[in-house]
Amino acid sequence: MKPSTMMKPSILKNGSWNPYLVGAGIGILSWLVFLLVDKPLGISTEVSKWGGAVLGLFTGQEAVTAMPYWGKNPPSLGYSFWFTIAVVAGAFASAGLAGTLRKEVVPELWKSRFGPSVTRRAVGAFLGGVLLLFGARLADGCTSGHGISGSLQLAASGWLFFLSVMVTGVITARLLFPHKNINQ
Amino acid sequence: MKLPVDTSAPLGLGLAILFGFVFGFLLDRGRVDRYDVIVNFFRLRDFRVLKIMLSAIVIGGIGVALLVAADLATFHIKPLHLLAIIVGGAIFGIGMVLLGYCPGTGIAAIGTGSIHAAIGLLGMIAGSILYGVTYPWISEHILSIGDLGKATLPSLTGIPAFAWWIIIVIVVGVVFALVSKLKSKTAAKVAGAN
Numbered sequence: 001m002k003p004s005t006m007m008k009p010s011i012l013k014n015g016s017w018n019p020y021l022v023g024a025g026i027g028i029l030s031w032l033v034f035l036l037v038d039k040p041l042g043i044s045t046e047v048s049k050w051g052g053a054v055l056g057l058f059t060g061q062e063a064v065t066a067m068p069y070w071g072k073n074p075p076s077l078g079y080s081f082w083f084t085i086a087v088v089a090g091a092f093a094s095a096g097l098a099g100t101l102r103k104e105v106v107p108e109l110w111k112s113r114f115g116p117s118v119t120r121r122a123v124g125a126f127l128g129g130v131l132l133l134f135g136a137r138l139a140d141g142c143t144s145g146h147g148i149s150g151s152l153q154l155a156a157s158g159w160l161f162f163l164s165v166m167v168t169g170v171i172t173a174r175l176l177f178p179h180k181n182i183n184q
Numbered sequence: 185m186k187l188p189v190d191t192s193a194p195l196g197l198g199l200a201i202l203f204g205f206v207f208g209f210l211l212d213r214g215r216v217d218r219y220d221v222i223v224n225f226f227r228l229r230d231f232r233v234l235k236i237m238l239s240a241i242v243i244g245g246i247g248v249a250l251l252v253a254a255d256l257a258t259f260h261i262k263p264l265h266l267l268a269i270i271v272g273g274a275i276f277g278i279g280m281v282l283l284g285y286c287p288g289t290g291i292a293a294i295g296t297g298s299i300h301a302a303i304g305l306l307g308m309i310a311g312s313i314l315y316g317v318t319y320p321w322i323s324e325h326i327l328s329i330g331d332l333g334k335a336t337l338p339s340l341t342g343i344p345a346f347a348w349w350i351i352i353v354i355v356v357g358v359v360f361a362l363v364s365k366l367k368s369k370t371a372a373k374v375a376g377a378n
Contacts, residue, residue: 015212015213015215016213016215017213017214019214019232019235019236019239020235020236020239020360022210022211022213022214022236022239023214023235023236023237023238023239023240023243024239024240024243025206025210026207026210026236026239026240026244027239027240027241027242027243027244027245027247028243028244028247029203029206029207029210029244030240030244030247030248031244031247031248031251032203033203034248034251034252034257034258035187035188035251035256035257036187036188036189036199037188037189037191037196037199037200037203038188038191038257038258038260039191040260041203041207043287043288043291044287044308044312047287047291047305047308047309047312048312048315048316050309050312051308051309051310051311051312051313051315051316052312052313052316054309054313055313055316055317064316067316067317067319068319068320068323069315069316069317069319070316078191078192078197079191079192079196079197079200080200081200082197082200082201082204083200083201083203083204083207084204084291085201085204086200086201086202086203086204086205086207086208087204087205087207087208087211087288087291087292087295088208088291088292088294088295089201089204089205089208089295090204090205090206090207090208090209090210090211090212090292090295091208091209091211091212091217091292091293091294091295091296092208092295092296093205093208093209094208094209094212094213094296095212095295095296095297098212098213100212100296101296101297102296102297103297103299104219104297104298104299104300105299105300106300107218107219107220107284107298107300108220109219109220109223109224110219110284121300122300122303124282124283125282125283125284125300125301125303125304125307126303126304126306126307126310127279127282127307128278128279128280128281128282128283128284128304128307129279129283129290129303129304129305129306129307129308129309129310129311130279130307130308130310130311130314131275131276131278131279131282131283131311132276132279132280132283132285132286132287132290132304132307132308132311133279133287133307133308133309133310133311133312133315134272134275134279134311134312134314134315135271135272135273135274135275135276135277135278135279135311136272136276136287137272137311137312137315137316138268138271138272138275138315138322138326139268139269139271139272139273139276140262140263140265140268140269140272141262142276142286142287142288143237143280143286143287143288143289144286144287144288145262146262146269146273147237147286148237148240148241148244149260150261150262151237151241151245152240152241152242152244152245152248153245153248153259153260153261153336154245154336154337154338154345154348155261155262155264155334155335155336155337156264156332156335156336156337156339156340157261157262157263157264157265157269157335158262159337160264160266160269160270160273161269161272161273161276162237162273163273164269164270164272164273164274164276164277165273165274165276165277165280166277167274167277168273168274168275168276168277168278169225169226169277169278169280169281170226170228170277171277172226172277172278172281172282173223173226173227173281174227176281176282177223177227
């Protein structure tokens, strides 16, 4: 056995951990963020700041921060920026250690239903992203901010958001993938 | 050390990177940064998303409640704008199935090599711009409807938080039992069909 493989414990190479343990890990992470930085886990507010920064490329940043929405959420390189960038790094490190890094343009399940067209998948992904963040901003949170951080504080907003997402998500999945035999 | 740490100081930014890294790592190990896992959750075929979210809520929630009781943390309750949350969640649900990720898992997926997640992020940025420019109208006509303030399950029902936790733990236990039964039934059906 090569020293490098001996050094790497198998838990780091196993790319699929028990979901209950992963959930417990995210729960414990929540204790730490509440205790140490007083900032619940969340993602979509930061993405909307990136939206403000992109808009600012066309209008100038002063015009953006003069708008009511970005006036209260001005784009900045603060805590949530570094947190969000580190999410990418953490997933990269995890997939790298597990050997599951791969270039994916059209996922298999989509391909089995909508074919291999890159353009079609790109349009679907882009449109999905538009709806996702518009919805997240309207509701004032996403799966992290409402679904996990809100629900765990027994916030009524978090539980209601969770339910609403489930309803349209299940209906949309039924409409997009009506065939029972698509089993990817 | 004075808590909470100043998040604009170097230590705070270091913690941002540490916490984000751990969150991304866990999302990937839970495999929820994969298109098929998210979509198959909404097709009610793969319950990893539900298992992770509900365990995070139970473990996280009981711990945070104890921290708050010990005066070591404070709650951050988002207001209950009934119409905005129902409509926003509904739009979010459609987007999540179409993209196959939520914002956090999509951003994690970019790190694992998902090109379509990166295209989804461009869409998310466009969606947030759309929201930002329409915000004055939305604020006046939608956010104001059914605004119940920082409502919690205990404040709405009068049932104390510890009783809610007992109810949630029981319900989550039943859901986990049902989900594992459902899964083995589907597996048996598939095996029978073959």
